[in-house]
Amino acid sequence: MRTNKYSLVVVMVCHAISAHSFSGILRRVLSAPLHRKMASVKSFKQEYSSAQQTGLDHLPSTPAVFQATLSRSETMTSVLGMQSASPCARVWGVPFLFPALRIPRALPPMAVAPSNQEVSSGKGAVKSTRQLKKEQEQMARLWAEKWWPLAFSAQTSKLAPQSVWLLGVPLVLWWDHVAAAWRCTRDQCSHRLAPLSEGRIQTDTGCIECPYHGWTFDGAGACSKIPQLDESVVIDQRRARVLALPTLERQGLVWVWAGALSGCGAEEPRGEPATVAALDADGVAVTDYSRDLWMDATTLCENVLDPAHLPFTHHKTISNRRAARPVSFRLRGPISREGFSADRGSAAEKAEAAETADTAETAEAARSTGAAGAVSFVAPLLVLSETHRPDAFSDYNVVYAVPTRPGRCRILVRICFEVSAMRPPLKWIIGLSFTRLPKWLLHLSNHAVLEDDNIFLHAQGHAYRGSVKEREGAQLVPEWRQRLHMPATADSIVIAFRRWLDDYTAGRGVAWSPMLPADLETSANVRASKETLLERGDSHVQHCSCCQGALAFARRGRTASDVLLPLALLLTALSGNRVAARAGLVAAAAAGVASHACTAMQHKLLVGDYPPPRNARK
Ligand code: FES
Ligand SMILES: [Fe+2]
Known part of the structure; x- marks a missing residue:
């Protein structure tokens, strides 16, 4: 009995040693091509880093290196039946016996061409919650702590509030003619969240008035009037105020400072807008x-x-x-x-x-x-x-x-x-x-x-x-x-x-x-849809005062031409005078041409052509 027990232990040890050696040999043989590819990936990383230092002309071709590696991995995986639910894999039990041979289906992307920071810091992918939060804040501030241009001042109506969006936040932009300044607040009334951009600019105060119940907000976001409250009641600004963003007009653009939109950025503006000196x-x-x-x-x-x-x-x-x-x-x-x-x-x-x-x-x-x-x-x-x-x-x-x-x-x-x-x-x-x-x-x-x-x-x-x-x-x-x-x-x-x-x-x-x-x-x-992509009304005319004027002109011109045309024809038919008849014909022809031109202009202002000129047959 004792002999049998010792024999069993010896057999198990021998089996373990032989399995270990065998797995080592097999691993080396089978994964050698993969190692060669990984070496080329490593050299790519070095090449990539040096290209980053010297310029971009000689950046290595990443995909070729990686795709070769990936296809090799895939081939080996399928040959060995690893990470597969196939009966072969279960019967052979290869992944169980030789776990080191489990080859990933896809290498992590950063193993191929790491970014600047990862190369320099050598940090791994695992980060603490605090680190992640800090990184997210930095990213949010990168986008929010900026002067963002929202519109060209010469092409923006000063008579009506404009709905604009920035970083996912609906804003309302309007011209305060009392202060002679552009104003920008969140496009959401503090009363019951109606969009202020559907309201009006008050002619006497330059404030914006909500279309729903007439609450009024000044350029700093303070609620200056609640029509449903007695004038003697002091408005609770902590609740009634709307978020306002600092604005300025520079180089013909209306800029807003978006720091407050991030929830963690500086609300007070810093630095200058990104204007271009050449202009x-x-x-x-x-x-x-x-x-x-x-x-x-x-x-x-x-x-x-x-x-x-x-x-x-x-x-x-x-x-x-x-x-x-x-x-x-x-x-x-x-x-x-x-x-x-x-x-x-x-x-x-x-x-x-x-x-x-x-x-x-x-x-x-x-x-x-x-x-x-x-x-x-x-x-x-x-x-x-x-x-x-x-x-x-x-x-x-x-x-x-x-x-x-x-x-x-x-x-x-x-x-x-x-x-x-x-x-x-x-x-x-x-x-x-x-x-x-x-x-x-x-x-x-x-x-x-x-x-x-x-x-x-x-x-x-x-x-x-x-x-x-x-x-x-x-x-x-x-x-x-x-x-x-x-x-x-x-x-x-x-x-x-x-x-x-x-x-x-x-x-x-x-x-x-x-x-x-x-x-x-x-x-x-x-x-x-293609129609949506080619649509020019909501995407442009809606905020371009120049094209709004042109569209209104085209509509009026077409209406006038459509009225003039039958009148001119009637004059031609009823007139006994040859000169008057000819004048009527000329007027009818002019009205027809004008109507056609106005219709075409209206169409061009609202919809783009398809296919694009590059694909036109002629
Ligand atoms: S929702 Fe704006 S005043 Fe009521
Ligand atoms: Fe325009």
């Missing part, structure tokens, strides 16, 4: 345009940062497919919380300049500095693109991307040309059209350009959010390094932007206010 220079012409879009503010920023799309997306509007060529970027400094900027140049231009250079030094200088322009991301609100032409004019494309609510943003565009450096007749054409043409006419052409992108960026935004399988946590574009294939130098600026989002927003994008209405929490998931 104040002498000899420039500027035209402004704004529109509410069905896309996230980050999707808009990414689009504007990327000039490689212009020849294709805007073929036949402002560019041409034949103009497509490689574009390179070189970071001017590190990617920081405040954003980044990069020199932009066409590889072809640089190569040409280098080839025609006299000496090796000048050739090298041409290669490294022959930038045709620059692009800057002033976090988190502004993308500034500059193009400088040798011995000619410069132009600036200034885009503010205002996060209004989840899945939506407002674009405020300023297109600026250095007219004084242009040669005739371009100088006259641009100068006159920017200064003399009616704004609504310019806005129609702005609409056409914007709709080139708008029609597909909404769908791209949905694709970015990923499939059910890919979707994880609150990441804006989950596992973007694996899912997006960006091999060209032109893509490097988008990679820089995604890295900024990873580093300073934990890949989540906009930090919405805690005041975000509950029903809008998932509004980014709403899919808009």
Whole structure:
């Protein structure tokens, strides 16, 4: 009996030793290819870090490295039947006997291309609740402690309150003609939460009056009148006040300080608004345009940062497919919380300049500095693109991307040309059209350009959010390094932007206010139809006083023409006088043309065309 017991112990020890050795050998043999791939991933990390220091031109191609690794993992997993409910796996019991051989189906994304902070700090993913709270506060303050532009002052009606959104909070903006200042408060009456933007601006006080029971609020948010209370009763401001945001008008824009929207940010304004000095220079012409879009503010920023799309997306509007060529970027400094900027140049231009250079030094200088322009991301609100032409004019494309609510943003565009450096007749054409043409006419052409992108960026935004399988946590574009294939130098600026989002927003994008209405929490998931994307009334005319005037003119013109036409025909028919009859015919024809023109104008002001010019057959 004792012998049997010893024998059993010896057999068990031998079995354990042999199993351990066998598992070690098998693990080494089977996982060697995976280790080789992991080594290439490690070298990618080093390459990525050094690229970050030196510029963006030579960023390694992440997806190829990772996809190879992933496909290998998948292959090995299926061969061994691991993490599978297949009968084979259960019978062989391989995962049970050799747990070290369990290979994940997908590697964690940060193992492939870690962000700046993680590389430098080496911190793991596990964070304390306090750390997480602190990070969330920092993110909220990044978005809220800013001067945000909400509207162009010259294109905003001073006669009626405007409904605007910022960081998920409905706001009301109005012109206080008594104080001669823009005012902005939460668009929610403290009585029974009716929207103040449906009310009116009181002509005698400049205060806003609620449409429901007439409570009145001043620019500081204090409730100045409750009509249902006797005037001798003191209003309890702790309960009756509405949240007011500091405002200012600068460089033709109405700005608000959004600190109070985060719940943890500074309510008192700090710093200056992100204006662009080039717009104040002498000899420039500027035209402004704004529109509410069905896309996230980050999707808009990414689009504007990327000039490689212009020849294709805007073929036949402002560019041409034949103009497509490689574009390179070189970071001017590190990617920081405040954003980044990069020199932009066409590889072809640089190569040409280098080839025609006299000496090796000048050739090298041409290669490294022959930038045709620059692009800057002033976090988190502004993308500034500059193009400088040798011995000619410069132009600036200034885009503010205002996060209004989840899945939506407002674009405020300023297109600026250095007219004084242009040669005739371009100088006259641009100068006159920017200064003399009616704004609504310019806005129609702005609409056409914007709709080139708008029609597909909404769908791209949905694709970015990923499939059910890919979707994880609150990441804006989950596992973007694996899912997006960006091999060209032109893509490097988008990679820089995604890295900024990873580093300073934990890949989540906009930090919405805690005041975000509950029903809008998932509004980014709403899919808009083509008609909605091309709609110009709610998205533009509703807040553009120039186009409101044009629309009212078109409606009145059409009504007048429709009345005039039958009258003129009647005059022609009843008149015995040949001259009067001819005059009647001319008037009828003019009324018909005017009616048609007014109808077309009305239509253009309210709806965009489809398909976009780039896809037109002719
Ligand atoms: S809800 Fe505004 S006054 Fe009653
Ligand atoms: Fe307009």
